[in-house]
Amino acid sequence: MQWTIGTIRSSSVLTVGCLAVLLSGCQMFVNPWHDEMAHAPEVTTNSAEYAKSLDVQPAVRNRDYGESTVLMADGTVTHGALYFEDPWETAGSDDDHFAWTIEDHAEFFFGPFRYLLNGALMPVSVVDTPPWRLMASDGVPSRHVLWMPHDAERWRSESDN
Numbered sequence: 139m140q141w142t143i144g145t146i147r148s149s150s151v152l153t154v155g156c157l158a159v160l161l162s163g164c165q166m167f168v169n170p171w172h173d174e175m176a177h178a179p180e181v182t183t184n185s186a187e188y189a190k191s192l193d194v195q196p197a198v199r200n201r202d203y204g205e206s207t208v209l210m211a212d213g214t215v216t217h218g219a220l221y222f223e224d225p226w227e228t229a230g231s232d233d234d235h236f237a238w239t240i241e242d243h244a245e246f247f248f249g250p251f252r253y254l255l256n257g258a259l260m261p262v263s264v265v266d267t268p269p270w271r272l273m274a275s276d277g278v279p280s281r282h283v284l285w286m287p288h289d290a291e292r293w294r295s296e297s298d299n
Contacts, residue, residue: 170238214276219267220290222256224249 168174256263267273272293279287 170242212276214274214293216272216274216293217290219263219269219271219273221260221263221267222253223288223290224252 273290274293275289275291277289279289280291281288
């Protein structure tokens with residue numbers, strides 16, 4: 139290969155640009171083993187403090203209709219097909235502690251592989267769950283596919299039952 143001045147100049151500009159990006163670093167890096175917000179003071183503004191300091195009596199509003207109570211049947215949410223559903227999202231250890239667990243470390247390596255596998259198997263997923271099929275999730279994993287819990291299942295309306 140013949141090195142010319144233009145080739146050397148463009149490769150050095152590219153090299154300097156890549157090094158500048160790599161050496162700049164990310165200033166927003168979060169340390170996963172330390173909670174920076176644990177002992178931080180409460181955030182407030184001058185206008186919020188002023189509003190809290192005012193001695194204002196709330197206005198009493200009387201409405202000319204009676205009180206009504208609305209109850210939710212269940213917490214099911216309908217949505218489209220989840221072709222790239224992340225089973226680690228619902229299977230992780232949610233013990234209210236700010237700490238990384240083995241699931242977090244496994245997801246770091248397993249996540250990109252799962253994403254590529256879901257992309258490669260997309261035609262199979264589309265045949266199994268067509269894009270027009272309405273799915274429902276209630277927040278509780280109800281089935282296991284390849285040892286991983288999944289929440290979404292086919293939605294059945296009241297008229298289907």
